[in-house]
Amino acid sequence: MFSKTCEYALRATIFIAQKTKEGERIGIKEIAKGIDSPEHFIAKILQDLSRKGIVQSAKGPNGGFYLDKASMKQSIADIVKAVDGDKVFQGCGLGLKQCSETEPCPIHHEFKRIRKQLFVMLDKSKVGAFTEALENSLTFLKR
Amino acid sequence: MFSKTCEYALRATIFIAQKTKEGERIGIKEIAKGIDSPEHFIAKILQDLSRKGIVQSAKGPNGGFYLDKASMKQSIADIVKAVDGDKVFQGCGLGLKQCSETEPCPIHHEFKRIRKQLFVMLDKSKVGAFTEALENSLTFLKR
DNA sequence: ATAATAAAAGATAAATTAGTCTTTTATTAT
DNA sequence: ATAATAAAAGACTAATTTATCTTTTATTAT
Ligand code: FES
Ligand code: FES
Numbered sequence: 001m002f003s004k005t006c007e008y009a010l011r012a013t014i015f016i017a018q019k020t021k022e023g024e025r026i027g028i029k030e031i032a033k034g035i036d037s038p039e040h041f042i043a044k045i046l047q048d049l050s051r052k053g054i055v056q057s058a059k060g061p062n063g064g065f066y067l068d069k070a071s072m073k074q075s076i077a078d079i080v081k082a083v084d085g086d087k088v089f090q091g092c093g094l095g096l097k098q099c100s101e102t103e104p105c106p107i108h109h110e111f112k113r114i115r116k117q118l119f120v121m122l123d124k125s126k127v128g129a130f131t132e133a134l135e136n137s138l139t140f141l142k143r
Numbered sequence: 144m145f146s147k148t149c150e151y152a153l154r155a156t157i158f159i160a161q162k163t164k165e166g167e168r169i170g171i172k173e174i175a176k177g178i179d180s181p182e183h184f185i186a187k188i189l190q191d192l193s194r195k196g197i198v199q200s201a202k203g204p205n206g207g208f209y210l211d212k213a214s215m216k217q218s219i220a221d222i223v224k225a226v227d228g229d230k231v232f233q234g235c236g237l238g239l240k241q242c243s244e245t246e247p248c249p250i251h252h253e254f255k256r257i258r259k260q261l262f263v264m265l266d267k268s269k270v271g272a273f274t275e276a277l278e279n280s281l282t283f284l285k286r
Numbered sequence: 287a288t289a290a291t292a293a294a295a296g297a298t299a300a301a302t303t304a305g306t307c308t309t310t311t312a313t314t315a316t
Numbered sequence: 317a318t319a320a321t322a323a324a325a326g327a328c329t330a331a332t333t334t335a336t337c338t339t340t341t342a343t344t345a346t
Contacts, residue, residue, distance in 0.1 A: 001144065002238070003334090004333075007236075010238075011237050027291095028292080029292095038335060040337070041334070041336080044334095047295075051294095057293060059293045059341075061345065062292090062344070063291075076250065093144060093145070094150055094157075095145070095150030095153075096283070098286070103286050105284065106284070110268065114264055117257055117260065121257055125253065133249060138247075140248060146304090147305095171323075181304085181306080183306050184304070186323080187304095190324060190325075193323085193324085194324095201313080202311075202312045202323045203312060203322060203323080205314070205321085206322050
């Protein structure tokens, strides 16, 4: 559904959200461990997320990644869009160059419905909202 | 959502279904034109679909691709599974190694619901069922 | 000022996916 | 039998995605 990069980005951002709520900044090594991702790869990804303002970072001692208030309110959909673009929310299921109402592919109407539901669902999911379940080990970011 | 290979496979199979209903076998060149795909690439893909029994083929003069009765009843979901595997129907949205009920990721329950709807929708869509709309130019396989 | 820390940046490398081109095999019509 | 047709097979190239490693820059505490 999403690229590896995007999957790591989502897990990392949720992980950072949790740590931020606990009041700490978190370093790349711990993030990599916390979400079970390759360390150097998630570093690259976070660099990019930081440039895009999706996560915040501070260099030097006591530095690390964290989320400001606005970032905390971001949705999963926002992050997917920033990383993978909106192909998954807008693109044609059969790969036509443009999903179009006037020249629809055979599955257009049904596919569009599902795509919409996917978007609504991911748009409602705010990164700051998963903390409690994670704390209580009701949900997981690795396994 | 799906790989390029899978998108081409779906369009090609639907295209072949249409031609079969019109009573003709169809060659690779015409398929490539009909669905706007690279000719050699769709050839490779069809080779594979043929080996898997998703489409039927005949060599030599008057040869080409067609669908038998069983293939006509196949669903889009069947083809997606055959080409891309069932990751899109079973895999975790955040990329955990295994989607799991007992150790779910933060979006598991919602994501699972959407994934299920996607499957049901694609499973209901049989390749033989699109012919009429295509004939009447209500739907399209290229643009 | 200096050393330590931690992210940013940059340069490669490996793996996967997408796409192309050539040769071989099977089938049919003459 | 032979030539023509059309898919099957195989070898290769290109592009993209995923991943690794090294160097630089910014920040902090001593
Ligand atoms: S045209 Fe294919 S999904 Fe809209
Ligand atoms: S565990 Fe992530 S979708 Fe089920």
